[in-house]
Amino acid sequence: IALLINVRYGIHTGDAFSTGLYETVKLAIKSNFHNNKMFLTGWFLFAYIFVSILSVIIIKSIKRVVVSNALLLSVLVAISALLITVSITYLSPQYILVKDYKLNFICQVLTGMSFYIFGYVIRNQIYSLLNFYIFILLTVILYVSKSYGFSTQTIMSWSYYPDGLIMSVINALIGIYAVFFISLLITRGVKEIKLLKMIGQNSRAIMAYHLLVYVILDIIASILGDYSLSGTDVYDNHFITKWSVPVYIALGLLLPLIFSILKQKVIGKIKFKRDFRIN
Secondary structure, three states: OHHHHHHHHOOEOEOOOOOOHHHHHHHHHHOOOOOEHHHOOHHHHHHHHHHHHHHHHHHHHHHHHOOOHHHHHHHHHHHHHHHHHHHHHHHHHHHHHHOOHHHHHHHHHHHHHHHHHHHHHOOOOHHHHOOHHHHHHHHHHHHHHHHOOOOOOOEHHHOEOOOHHHHHHHHHHHHHHHHHHHHHHHHHHOOOOHHHHHHHHOHHHHHHHHHHHHHHHHHHHHHOOOOOOOOOEOOOOOOOOOOHHHHHHHHHHHHHHHHHHHHHHHHHHHHHHHHHHHO
16 A cells, blocks of 8 residues: 555655565564554554563463462562663663664563553552542643653653653653543543544554555545645645644544454454354
8 A cells, every 4th residue: 555655646655665575574673664654653563462462471470370469469560660670771772872673672562561561460450549639740740840851752662761760650650640530531521432432442453544544635635636745755744724634633533443343343244154154
């Protein structure tokens, strides 16, 4: 799709392909999936595969050995702290220095595993910890720390943690707390919001395909004569007007969501027919 868009419309989509399948996969991994600008979130999806598998293995392995629940949670917290310390304190600076893609990938996975395991530890307590006054306090803390330069931009995709271990973790946890609190407010305000629930359940598909939707909208705008595709970039340039921004945001969410739901239904029917034939 990226190659077709580049050839047909002249939109720069990066270099998605190499000389063969192996070289193409190797190029994507070495480029942190940024060689194909249609799939910039590929690094996250790729790293998440390893994060989820390795984290589950660690959790299940420790549960077999440790009987006490309190001790189990303590061990998991210690592992979570160790993983993120190694990642941010040691591997991240080393990657920034030598720019080895393997170090970047390991750093991504270790950081992801740290939050995955910590999330498992607090999964039963997180909602009881949500409080309006705590949310306001944390928001003020984040604002003040940013104003004084203690909190800057963290870029997990490139293992960039300029604030160091402590502030990077604090900023991330404040962000996570804010997301959970706002989500709780929304669910309390309306008895049932199926659309928001479906968006959350299909977030990976939305991450993967929203840029493709933006490009399709750019092409439609160019066909209508409102926008020129000459010299544009799939990531940096889009058709922006007062009315187009909400359209891009809405369709960037809804079209991948619809595609994901339809795909799940098709897969479900195929599995049903296969199981029916076997039985």
